[in-house]
Amino acid sequence: MVDAVSSDAAEAANSMDTADGHGPRTELRLHVPAPAARPGEDPDFSFLAVPPVDEAPRPAVDAPATDTYDLATTLIRVLDDDGHAGGAWDPGLDAGTLRAGLEHMLVTRTIEEQFMLLQRQGKAAFAMRSLGEEAVAVSAAMAVGVDSPGYGPGLDMHFPTYRQSGILVANGHSLVEMTCQILSNEGDRLKGAQLPVLHSVPECGYFSISGNLATQLPQAVGWAMAGAIEGNRIVGVGWTGEGATAENDFHSALVFASVYQPPSITCVVNNQWAISSFQGIAGGTNASFAQRGIGYGVATLRVDGNDFLAGWAATRWATARARGGFGPTLIEWVTYRAASHSSSDDPSKYRPVESAKAWPLGDPVDRLTEHLIGLGELTLSDVEAIRSSARDRVLAAVAEAESMGTLNSGTSLSPVDMFRHVYAEMPPHLVEQRQELGY
Amino acid sequence: MSVDQDPYTPAFLPAPAPSPPSSTETASAGQTRSMTMIEAIRDALAVMMARDERVVSFGEDAGYFGGVFRCTEGLQQEFGEHRSFDTPISESGIVGAAVGMASYGLRPVAEIQFADYVYPGYDQIVSEAARLRSRSAGELTAPLVVRMPVGGGIRGGQTHSQSPEALFTHVAGLKVVLPSNPIDAKGLLIASIEDPDPVIFLEPKRLYNGPFDGHHDRPIQPWSRHELGNVPEGHYTIPLGEATIVRPGSEVTVLAYGTLRFVAEAAAAEAGVDAEIIDLRTLLPLDVDTVAASVAKTGRCVIAHEATRTSGFGAELSAQVQERCFDHLEAPITRVTGYDTPYPVGLEWVYFPGPDRVAEALRQVMAY
Numbered sequence: 001m002v003d004a005v006s007s008d009a010a011e012a013a014n015s016m017d018t019a020d021g022h023g024p025r026t027e028l029r030l031h032v033p034a035p036a037a038r039p040g041e042d043p044d045f046s047f048l049a050v051p052p053v054d055e056a057p058r059p060a061v062d063a064p065a066t067d068t069y070d071l072a073t074t075l076i077r078v079l080d081d082d083g084h085a086g087g088a089w090d091p092g093l094d095a096g097t098l099r100a101g102l103e104h105m106l107v108t109r110t111i112e113e114q115f116m117l118l119q120r121q122g123k124a125a126f127a128m129r130s131l132g133e134e135a136v137a138v139s140a141a142m143a144v145g146v147d148s149p150g151y152g153p154g155l156d157m158h159f160p161t162y163r164q165s166g167i168l169v170a171n172g173h174s175l176v177e178m179t180c181q182i183l184s185n186e187g188d189r190l191k192g193a194q195l196p197v198l199h200s201v202p203e204c205g206y207f208s209i210s211g212n213l214a215t216q217l218p219q220a221v222g223w224a225m226a227g228a229i230e231g232n233r234i235v236g237v238g239w240t241g242e243g244a245t246a247e248n249d250f251h252s253a254l255v256f257a258s259v260y261q262p263p264s265i266t267c268v269v270n271n272q273w274a275i276s277s278f279q280g281i282a283g284g285t286n287a288s289f290a291q292r293g294i295g296y297g298v299a300t301l302r303v304d305g306n307d308f309l310a311g312w313a314a315t316r317w318a319t320a321r322a323r324g325g326f327g328p329t330l331i332e333w334v335t336y337r338a339a340s341h342s343s344s345d346d347p348s349k350y351r352p353v354e355s356a357k358a359w360p361l362g363d364p365v366d367r368l369t370e371h372l373i374g375l376g377e378l379t380l381s382d383v384e385a386i387r388s389s390a391r392d393r394v395l396a397a398v399a400e401a402e403s404m405g406t407l408n409s410g411t412s413l414s415p416v417d418m419f420r421h422v423y424a425e426m427p428p429h430l431v432e433q434r435q436e437l438g439y
Numbered sequence: 440m441s442v443d444q445d446p447y448t449p450a451f452l453p454a455p456a457p458s459p460p461s462s463t464e465t466a467s468a469g470q471t472r473s474m475t476m477i478e479a480i481r482d483a484l485a486v487m488m489a490r491d492e493r494v495v496s497f498g499e500d501a502g503y504f505g506g507v508f509r510c511t512e513g514l515q516q517e518f519g520e521h522r523s524f525d526t527p528i529s530e531s532g533i534v535g536a537a538v539g540m541a542s543y544g545l546r547p548v549a550e551i552q553f554a555d556y557v558y559p560g561y562d563q564i565v566s567e568a569a570r571l572r573s574r575s576a577g578e579l580t581a582p583l584v585v586r587m588p589v590g591g592g593i594r595g596g597q598t599h600s601q602s603p604e605a606l607f608t609h610v611a612g613l614k615v616v617l618p619s620n621p622i623d624a625k626g627l628l629i630a631s632i633e634d635p636d637p638v639i640f641l642e643p644k645r646l647y648n649g650p651f652d653g654h655h656d657r658p659i660q661p662w663s664r665h666e667l668g669n670v671p672e673g674h675y676t677i678p679l680g681e682a683t684i685v686r687p688g689s690e691v692t693v694l695a696y697g698t699l700r701f702v703a704e705a706a707a708a709e710a711g712v713d714a715e716i717i718d719l720r721t722l723l724p725l726d727v728d729t730v731a732a733s734v735a736k737t738g739r740c741v742i743a744h745e746a747t748r749t750s751g752f753g754a755e756l757s758a759q760v761q762e763r764c765f766d767h768l769e770a771p772i773t774r775v776t777g778y779d780t781p782y783p784v785g786l787e788w789v790y791f792p793g794p795d796r797v798a799e800a801l802r803q804v805m806a807y
Contacts, residue, residue, distance in 0.1 A: 153544045153579075190576050200575035207542070208575040212566045218532050219567065222539025222547075229495060229521050229545065236539065248559065252532030259527055421577040422612050424635035427680065427724035 033280030039348060043358035047285070048334070050304075050360050053077045053087035058313075061320040065299040065327070072290035072300040075334060078309035083370030091313040095377040099386075101142060101170075101308050102368050105134040106390040108166040109365065111175060114398050115182045115196070119343040123406035124182045126196045130163045132306070132338025132356055133271050135364030137166030139311030140267065141205070144235060144319050145171065151205035154230075157223050158237045159207045159216035161244075162197045163269060163337075171204040175394060179401035184413075187404040191417040213244035217253035217266060224264035224322070225256070233323040237265045242289050242332075243274025243282045250292075254330065258296040263322035265315070266298075266330045269305065271337035276350040293330030305335030306361040308368045334361065415439055474670040475662045476647045479621035480510045480586070483628035484548060486674050488518045491546060494632060496523045498533060498550025498586075507552055508588060508647060530560030534585060538567050541583040546632055551587035554641065555598045560585075561606070568637040569612030584631045584638045589617070590698055590745050591782050592645035592655065592791055600782035602697075602746035607639045608723045608755065614679055615723040617641040619700040620650065620667035623720055626677030634679060643697035651698055652705035653793035682726035684733070688715035691739035691804055694730060694756050696720065699743040699792065706797035712805055714741075722752055730756070731763040738769040739804045743797050748776040770807035775800045 016023045036044035056076045059067040078090045112129040119127035130137065141158070148156045151171070158167050168178055180187030182196040190200060200208030210216060220238030227234035238253060245268055257264050268289045272279050279285070293300035299321065303314040311333065318329035338356035340347050352358075372378040378386075405412065419426060419434045426434070474482060487494045496511050502525035505512030514523035526533050530551055537547040551557045557564070568581040591600030607615045614636055618624040624642065631638035645651050649660045650667070662668030685700060690712055693703045696719040707714035715733050719726065734740045740760050742753040753774040760772055775792045783790055 153542065157543075159539075189578075190574065193576065194574050198574070200578060202575070202578050208571060208579050210566055210570075210574070212562060215535065215563060215567050218535025218563070219539035219542070221532075222536030223543045224539075225536055226540040226543035226545045229540075236543075249531050249535060249563075252527075252529045252535060255527045255529055256532045256536055421573045421575075423614075424572070424577075424580070428727070429724055 033278070033285050035278035035280065035351065037352050037355070039350065039352060041352055043352045043355045045358060045360050048360055049075070051075055051077065053080045056087065056089060058088035058317070061317055061324060062326045065297055068299040068301065069294050072288055072294055072302055072332070074302060076301060076303040076310050076314055077307055078313060079307045079367050079371055083367060083374045085309055085371060089310055089313040091309055091316060093309060093312065095372070095375065097142070098308070098368065098372055099377065101138055101312070102365065102372065103386055103390060104138045104142070104166060104170040105308070105365050105368070106387055107175070107394060108134045108138065108169045110390050110394045111169070111178065111397070112165060114394055115179070116343060118182060118398070118406070119196075122408060123402070124196050125184060125407055127182060127343040128162050128197045128341070129339040130165060132359070132363060133163065133269065133333075133335040134166050135308040135311050135368070136269055136305045136333045136335055137164035138170045139308045140237070140315045141167040141170035143312045143315035144205070144237060146316065147319070147323065148205070149234060152202045154232065154234070156205055156234050157202070157207050157220070158205045158239065159220035159223070160209060160239045161213075161216075161241060161269070162209060163241065163271070164239055165197070165199075168199060168201060168204055168206055171206070173201050173204045173206070175397035176400045179398050180404055183401055183404070183406045185401070185405035185407075185410070186412050187401060191420070192413050193417070193421075214240050214247035214249040216240075217249050218256060220266070221253045221256045221262060221264045221328070224262035224328070225260050228260065228262045233263065235263050235265060235319055235322045237267060239267045239269065241274055242268055242270035242272075242279050242284055243277060245289055245292065246282050254293065254296040254298060257328035258298055261327040263325070264328040265318045265322060266328065268330065268332045269335060270332055271335045273337045273341070273347070273351070275341045275345060276347075288332060290330060290332035299327065299329040300332075301329060302332045302334065304361055305333035306364040306367060308364060309371070336361065338363075470672045471669045472672055473663045473668050474621045474625075475649070475668065476618075476621045476624050476642070477508055477510050479625040479670050480628055480642065481512055481514070482670065483625040483632070484511060484514060485517065487546075487629055487632045488514065488522060490674060493544065493546040494522070494548065495540065495545055496548045496550070497526050499526055499528055499552045501525060501550045506550060508644065510586070510642075511550065530557055531563055534560035534563035534568065537583045537585070538563055538571065538581050541568075541581040542571060542579050546582060548584045548586060548632060551585060553599050554587040554589040554603050555601045557585075557587055557603065564607070564613070564637070564639070565610050569610050572636070573612060580635060581637050582635050584628070584640050586628075586640045586642060588644035588647075589641045590643040590645055591787060592651060592698065594784060594787060595782075596784040597781040602744065602777070604641055604722055604746060605750060605752045605755075608752055612637065613723060614638045614721065615641065616679060616721050617643065617696045618720060619643065619646060619697050619718050620665075621662055621670045622667050623677055625670055626675050627679065627720065629674060630676040630679050633676065638679070641697070645698050650701045653702040653791065654705065655788055655793075677720070679721045680724040680726055681721065682717050682719045682729040684729070685716040685718050686714065688713040688737065690714060690737055691741060691801060692717060692730070692733040692737045693741045693743060693797075693801070694719060695743045696722065698745060699797075702792065702794050702797055703743055706794040706801060709794055710798040710801040712801045714801060725759070727759055727763065730760065734760050734764040735767045738767050740764070740768070740772045741775065741797070741800050741804055742772065743775045743792055745777050745792060747779045748774060749779050751776055770804045773800045773804050
């Protein structure tokens with residue numbers, strides 16, 4: 001009953017007094033977001049505001065989460081358009097660290113190119129690349145590694161997606177073994193149990209990748225909760241693409257992070273595309289993905305994902321916050337998936353072919369290279385030598401891995417391997433089934 | 440069971456849990472105490488939380504308040520809020536966090552308030568907990584327990600009465616336990632917590648406070664007046680994968696678990712049949728040897744469970760018996776189950792496979 005309200009006020013409250021004065025739309029229709037450009041059109045990234053490097057302030061690592069909320073709508077940048085470092089987030093990295101970062105990115109790019117080639121040659125079932133977004137995984141892995149107590153149960157752990165192979169490279173995983181996993185050969189420690197790219201290398205801080213999307217996010221938070229229960233200054237870093245933020249597990253993870261304030265970092269890699277669905281289909285056109293952290297009261301950062309220094313700085317901030325006992329952070333990495341989703345995907349069917357070249361945040365390898373040259377730390381011939389060395393390392397590793405067989409030739413996987421590790425001890429029904437197979 | 444015999448287990452993994460004592464060993468040498476099934480479950484958790492700092496317990500309302508069924512009562516007060524705590528209403532978060540904690544090195548025991556609520560967490564159980572060991576070649580594991588009340592007979596309707604055990608027995612990598620009494624519940628829960636694999640621990644809620652033979656119109660029996668409520672103190676285990684013969688018999692084998700164990704006992708007595716009643720206790724892995732030996736002896740088999748029939752666990756039992764005992768069978772294997780309908784409130788006792796229906800199946804099998 002609203003009998004106490006004056007008739008004028010009641011009329012105003014119930015009227016369709018829209019802002020433009022035109023009243024309701026002529027039609028009420030389902031809104032299906034569409035990207036700015038489709039195949040045959042010019043790439044259009046005008047929706048992405050790219051602020052100057054000195055725009056984003058850097059709060060103290062123990063600042064209340066509310067002090068970070070403005071950072072959910074800007075973009076933390078260190079490298080400007082000319083490759084100069086500046087702003088509050090400049091981590092002041094030494095040349096050795098920068099050069100290592102460049103090398104890891106180049107190795108990641110090169111080895112993933114080779115994986116695609118192996119797939120096309122029929123030697124691997126599947127392949128994926130992180131082309132154009134290598135700075136994300138590499139800078140994060142290196143930044144977590146600065147004060148990491150180590151990786152594995154009881155220590156630090158990344159819970160990656162298939163787009164973070166850079167973590168493996170940066171954390172020193174054997175390139176030979178990495179390739180063996182792609183080839184599903186006998187050098188694969190998983191013995192062909194998992195699809196290529198779904199590595200499991202706990203000693204390099206690389207948790208087994210499920211293949212189901214976003215399930216790793218509450219696990220990473222649970223890992224961090226376990227660390228907090230035991231009083232250990234470890235971090236659990238969960239990774240997802242922007243598309244899978246729509247999964248309930250993303251929200252479960254943030255609720256648990258919000259409630260228990262564990263040393264967790266949730267990374268959303270917004271590379272604009274989830275196979276053929278642009279980020280608007282995940283809700284990205286109405287709010288940034290970082291802004292979702294605000295609803296949970298979690299510290300939020302939105303970072304230029306193609307800026308190695310900015311990624312490093314943002315991850316260091318979140319890691320220091322986590323290890324210091326100041327709680328979880330959500331980081332949105334704004335980047336671009338320059339390659340296909342996977343070896344099974346053809347992006348020319350749903351986006352302009354020249355999209356990646358038009359991406360306003362550029363290429364991470366080029367930007368870090370430009371920065372190092374600008375610093376006088378590298379010459380063009382040094383760059384060529386680094387590229388060539390990365391290529392040599394990768395090709396040697398791939399050749400060695402191929403000598404252990406490929407998907408369709410020369411492997412000696414035993415059918416017994418299928419029955420191993422289902423349980424700690426093989427139960428009678430599995431023994432019986434293995435015996436049916438003749439083993 | 441020992442994971443350190445596994446050649447794929449790297450040195451950086453935490454040391455495996457101490458070997459569990461055998462099922463007959465108890466910490467308090469023969470002392471027993473009358474407990475309900477709730478108290479026995481709570482006691483198992485308390486025993487393990489005192490023994491092993493890695494054991495943590497959590498769930499919706501499971502911390503301060505001690506759970507809607509009181510199975511975790513007092514644990515927070517005794518062991519602190521870091522080891523027994525409330526969770527958000529998020530089953531995917533509860534199980535997902537448990538997977539992370541278990542792989543980190545803890546021994547989480549997660550409570551789902553009702554099995555009917557587990558489905559948002561089902562993906563974390565099926566795709567994650569169950570397969571983590573396999574997909575990491577044994578380098579990462581999820582030794583967790585997910586406890587949840589199952590079954591009806593409490594006027595709970597379709598969202599508080601389901602028996603989804605077959606949704607878990609169908610999953611490679613899980614173990615599925617369903618005790619029927621306080622002694623088994625405590626010993627099996629301790630064994631489940633110590634087990635290196637993920638265990639789904641299903642608690643028939645109608646049995647929490649006393650045995651129930653399906654005669655809902657008769658006075659309720661408390662566990663204090665039943666020998667299975669006389670629970671050993673301290674630490675003991677009942678190994679997973681071992682059925683128990685409740686009543687030896689010669690004419691027909693009845694395969695049951697949970698509430699139906701007591702229904703079967705009543706039905707056999709009322710039908711005047713010399714039935715051998717087996718309480719399976721663990722559904723996965725299944726003690727098929729005990730089952731097959733019994734049916735080979737009796738030549739007849741009735742399977743009773745509360746869950747819906749189609750693709751229910753009884754179908755698996757029927758297939759196993761047929762494969763192993765075909766030459767011994769003197770009558771068709773018969774199932775008595777819940778109907779393939781949602782669990783009703785108003786017609787609960789029509790739906791429930793009570794002693795009359797089980798007794799009728801026994802008579803039919805004997806008359807075949």
